[in-house]
Amino acid sequence: MSATVSNFYYGAVTPVSAYLMACLGAALGLRCTTRSLRRPHRRAAWLALGAVSIGCGIWTMHFIAMIGFSVQGALVGYDPTKTLLSLVVAIVVVALGVFLVGHRGGSPVNLALAGTVTGLGVAAMHYLGMGAIHTNGTLHYDTPTVALSVAIAVAAATAALWAAVSIHKLWSSLGAALVMGVAVTGMHYTGMAAVSVHLTGTSAVGQSSTNLLSFLLVMLAGPLAVLLIAAVIVMFDPDMMLGDDDWDHAAPAAPQPARQPSPPSPPHTSW
Template sequence: MQGTVDGFSYGLVTPVVAYLMACLGGALGLRCTTRSLLVARSWRAGWLALGSAAIASGIWTMHFIAMMGFTVEETPIRYDKPLTFASLGVAIVMVGVGIFIVGYRGATGTALFTGGTITGLGVASMHYLGMASISLNGRLEYNTLTVSASVVIAVVAATAALWAAGQVRGFLWSVGASLVMGLAVTGMHYTGMAALSVHLHSTSSTPVGDSTAALIAPMMIGPLVFLCLAGVVVMFDPLMVMGKPDWTPKDNRPGIPAHPAVPHPGRRPPLRPGRDRGRRSSRTPQNW
């Protein structure tokens, strides 16, 4: 028997809040990725790790906020705790791999394609692993074509977001990119949900696992707190809004001062023909 699936049991509340969480995670993650391109290599890994964790936490929180509005009329829904935690871990690892590729190789060519693909597949894997944690009196079936469309949306969205992060532009650029990313990720989620159908078992049984309120609501406290802390780090970073680098390529060249306008210590300024030739002869050694 076909189950009656409702993904909007709370109306527009869950999709709107889910979208805002995806935007928040995307904004923090993309800004951290942009920031990593403006600092010395010794600091880059830390910013990239913070960015990947922020994006993954935002996407994971978005998914399960949206799932709070998911019901099947004929059966209660329970969640398997280990698989639910595993979906968050998969998101952090795969999104992190994609972001590190772009962070160290640049948001162009092969690196962008590879990083965007891995990040997008991480988002899709998180979604369908989270769906696998569902336990109910029936089985879940998916339309293959619609599932493929959701994966393509995730990959395209991730690639576009990483490209935007690699442009190293202003703060408003990252905000706009995060809004687009939030829309794409939320769209991917509901496209995947549109592929779902539930076929109920003929015999009635009680699903094994924790209820939505008992499991998901407390589990979201950790990612929400992390996103708030990441937001504080981003807001109070002195160069985050200015977008100025801590270093320039000249800083890494031996023998060239960090500020070319200031002469290197211990070096005499160059002669200016016709002006300094006679003037130098009148200077005393103390002036050097």
């Protein structure tokens, strides 16, 4: 028997919160990448922080959105190991893309390669997280919709990596983060539109229990703390408000070569 599936059990609260988390992770990642370009001696550290921020933002978006996931007539639970593994996958694949463009530049070939790898990884994170679901039924996926969600993930990842190496002004970065939030959240809900559940048993519970909500909140606590720490680091960085032009103006001018004194003029003699 097919069950009625909802992704908005709590109304707009979960999609809006998920979108904000995706935007926060993207914004922090873009600002960290900007710092990596300005400070080559600390490039690896800034790129790593950016990758962790984006990865945690995407993963947090996914599981906040999943709080609103319900199956009528079924109890929903999650496997902790697969849930944590999906977080590791999100961070690792984002790191691959960020380090590739951070060290090799934003050429079309690099962006295409990094965007494809990262997008496929984000999609893998999403479906691995879905694979962690336990319920008294089986999940089925509509193949064309799944393919569309993967294509959106690749496009979103490529755009994010392009923005990371091309957009450095503060307000432009924030605008790009808002757009990336739409893309990442859209990928999630496109993937969720592919899901149908066929019940194999009966349950008196029509929605996830309080224990499930507590589990997800505990899972979210770590990534949220990481995002908070990253935000503090970025906010207290001295050049947080600088963009490309501001950075050029703030940078010390290159020292000019010392002018050689001109040779003294020969004494003028009157005859």
